[in-house]
Amino acid sequence: MEAIRPIKTEEQYRETLKRIDSLIDAEPNSTEFELLEVLSILADDYENKHYAIEPLDPIEAIKYEMEEKGLKQKDLIPYFGSKEMVSQVLSRKRPLNLKIMKELYQNFGIPAEVLLSH
Known part of the structure; x- marks a missing residue:
């Protein structure tokens, strides 16, 4: 299995989204499901840093x-x-x-x- 690393570039982010998409139907409590959770957390962190939504006026x-x-x-x-x-x-x-x-x-x-x- 490939090592999981923080997402630092837009390309890594897009690749992570593809991996998330391929794992979306993973069975709970499976290795794939755990990988889905970790990748989702990494993607969310990247999005919060790079696509922050300004508070509504x-x-x-x-x-x-x-x-x-x-x-x-x-x-x-x-x-x-x-x-x-x-x-x-x-x-x-x-x-x-x-x-x-x-x-x-x-x-x-x-x-x-x-x-x-x-």
Whole structure:
């Protein structure tokens, strides 16, 4: 059996993914399954270092939800309290407050950790 080493290059990463794919149906508690687990951990580590996903910006999350739901700024007035507040928050002139964050979490499903970031 070939030695298992850390993934350091994109080529090694692609090869590891191919090996993972070939082992995906391995029986639990088998040698192949253990190899699948180890290779998956190595691939995950490489991905976290090289393909890290930036945290979602709360204003961009709100705009995304608006676009997905076909909403205009005026549709957010009941959740923000006023037309001016909607405009100021979306233009980043005013921060989100806890009341608005709670409304967005409850009514739009925007995760609290996204709304509390930045």
